[in-house]
Amino acid sequence: MVRWEPGAPERLQKAALALFAARGYEQTTATEIAQSVGLTERTFFRHFPDKREVLFHGQHRLVEAFLAGVHDAPPDAPPMRVVAEALRRAATFFPDEHRPHSRTRQSVIDQHPALQERESHKLATLTETIAGALLERGVDERTAALAARSAMTVFEISFAQWIRDGERRSLADIEDQVLGELLALNTPTV
Template sequence: MTRWAPGTPERLQEAALALFADRGYEQTTAADIARSVGVTERTFFRHFSDKREVLFEGQRQLTEAFVSGATSAPADTPPLEIVAGALRAAAAVFPDGRRPYARARQAVIERNPALQERELHKLAGLAATLTESLRARGVAPLTAALAARSGITVFGLAFTQWIAEGEERSFEAVTEHTLTELLTLTAGAAGAARRDEG
């Protein structure tokens, strides 16, 4: 069997996704995935801790993008604008060519409750990391948590829209639209509150 071939992690991801879609996640083993690309099961485990992580391997890159976007904002940037920068940085992780894979991956996740739970855990982890990034910049704890969780909600909704059938806008464009909706909503609520106080 071939070992350590160039692009092995990517080949394993593609093979795993195809097998999960065809046979089902529970019915597919790490050995099946390895065999389908001509490597040993041992090689599979050099790249991924288990078959589930084949679907979540990009979490580190996504987290780094969020943190990079948040930390690169100027010192006096308001919290929601920091979050907006983090969202724009994260959008770069999802080029248009990645959309078919993202759609297929999501279809597999939606058929498996354990994978759905892992996806929710990933989003919660992103929110916690973004919250800490904001707090490190001196943002008050409650404000940091509200801004970060709002940002992750925008991210999740934008992702769902981006992979929808017929959607052709870039991930960045969908994210910007979703973020604008949030800012419009919060601005309207703030205006109503001021009117009530008056």
């Protein structure tokens, strides 16, 4: 359908992020984003309903990565082993070369309550989706809810660490550590 503009969504996304960071999110229009990479406003709106959605483009692939991890875990794996697999798979969605992009995206989101709400909603939906996938594996409802929320706790804390200034470890390595800390925290020491 848009064969004559290969990679248009990705180019628009990259341009949008650069403009949001340089000029501010409110001050940037869809037309300006499109023009900055030699595309038209019409092309912009063929790919995105509004400029906010540029920041959330491709997020279904993150959901798919989590789900692939849940589905591929061995059938007899206990819930937190399944969660560990899902986190590992999700980390492949954020290779180290994407770190600067993720940092910029997060700083734009952090400055705008409407974007924060959209992001929170995205993460809440992701939590429900993971819980649903655990249910399908035969995990009971309560355990599925606890495990899915624990997965998101580890993911969000690890992601925030991954984009911190000076952090050089991979997201997978950070997740491993944070998951270990969560397990240690919840293991009775007496």
